[in-house]
Amino acid sequence: MTSMSKRFALGIFDDEDVLLHAIENVREAGVKIYEVFTPFPIHGIDDALGIERSRLPIAAFFLGMTGLSFALWMQIYMLGFDWPMIIGGKPHIALPAFIPVAFELTVFFTCHGMVITFYTISSLYPRWKTPVLDVRSTDDKFVVAIEMNEKIDLNHLTQLLRANGASEVNEKEMTKF
């Protein structure tokens, strides 16, 4: 056992409704849940786990504003100041004609910025090997992972999870997680 390794107790659930109740009861019993792995997003799990609302929409707004300002600056600078040209007798800075590009770049910056932010903060990047606690958690099982330490009694925890509908309780050690 290296110092890096962590021990987890895994409560395996078959049904998301049972899982939601179990999460609440387990947390009420004072057990800290390390993470819950599910094959699909479950409504209400954020409240049950106490996950705060994501602040990504705020980032999206500012990214969009960046795109909009950049697009307007670019068009006004290029056609208005750097190399003014008369096109169809229109003013150099023809704002209505700049709207489409401004809109597109707003969307471009919002989307790509959002996706980059999402992958970065969730540390999702391509890797050769992806260790998981239970391979069934991307198929049909809902896995509640609880990090073990000396204070937690495994038998007691197993009983608690079982009583709340866990179909299995396993123990797993991970060196890098």
Next chain:
Amino acid sequence: MQHVSPVREPLVTGGKTYHDVTQDICRQVEAKPNIRWMAALSVALFFLGVFLYSVYRTLWYGIGEWGLNKTVGWAWDITNFVWWVGIGHAGTLISAVLLLFRQKWRTSINRAAEAMTIFAVICAAMFPVLHMGRPWLAYWVFPLQNTFGSLWVNFNSPLLWDVFAISTYFTVSLVFWYTGLVPDFATIRDRAKGPIAKVAYSLLSMGWKGSAKHWSRYETVSLILAGVSTPLVLSVHTIVSMDFATSVVPGWHTTIFPPYFVAGAIFSGFAMVLTLMLITRVVFKLEDYITLEHIALMNKIMMVTGSIVGVAYITEFFIAWYSQVEFEQYAFVNRATGPYWWAYWSMMTCNVITPQLVWIRRVRYSIPLTFILSIIVNIGMWFERFVIIVTSLHRDYLPSSWAMFSPSIIDIGIYVGTMGLFFTLFLLFAKFFPVINMAEVKSVLKYTVDNGPTYTGNHGHHQAHQPATHGVPASAPVNYDKHE
């Protein structure tokens, strides 16, 4: 907070469990390619060869290889461009607009529809790029410094707006689609047996583990991407229509173009989605996921947008008469009765009359009829673009420059060739990627109580904790927010 209703039809039939969903959809990814797939890919590759040869001829000899002349300077190339871009719109509509409207039935079809969008936009992009004549200078469309050989680009031009619209649309659709694929790649990764598949899908899945926090962010990102993709998809075809509408060519210079083009795009896109889905569901045995209900719903959207297009055709005629502009009136009379009358009436028959058959329930729920309808609509929408572009150009203000257009073999080769390109990409997608979004389908499996997998775990000592979904009437709303 899902309201479970007994009146709703189940979204997935066959009483599937979560594991069944994984099995059914991973099956074709994990199995060896079957003979039908190989045969289809060979045909697609042949047409891809036709495409490459036609492109080679175009690049080597120049666009004189096409049937264009001095009067008709835009013909099949732009027709095909608009046709392909339009087809792409249904994918974004399904994945973004239907997500905002909480239409859960979209979960079975959104993945393939988005793939269709991406491949259709790739095909579309070929035409303007090839029409440039010197595609190796294609980067001149971007605002680059004068030292690159040109002045700044003209931001007043709809053709430049198109550059921004199409590139934004393509890249945004791509990342939206990919982000949706990540959890499903993780599913395949965790099931993979072979060492190559393990590494490949591990790389593709970006280390996704399905933790609750990631799902929460994932849903937020999906919602925001859907929110900005919705106006984006409308803007793309609006801008495409402005390529025509901002010019002073009779037949093009109308304010009705943006909504008319957007409706047409969705119309043709849904026709293409239907064509592809009807084949996919049979080839990959996905009848339980893409049900008759899905087909009927898509047919309805096709009918609505088809009717909007029909109204637009008639409105154009009315406005031409009402405007009292001689040239405008002639453009429309010429469309219906001039040398291209056959194209006009093909368009009218295919796009205005055929979708009205969908009012009949039997047609809506019939697979062979829907398939034929979807092909007819695709043909009709191609003719629509041809009619708008060629009949408006071939006879304009000056009768001395009137001319006719006929496509060269290279024109035909490029068009047919892009279908080869499209189907090559689509077949590769269908083989190596999950064609249905597993995670999203699993999340709607309990849409109706009877249909969902029921919990059969330890019944003994924890009855009190049983959630409300079990053993209660199906009409009872399940509200997770309110439980103790």
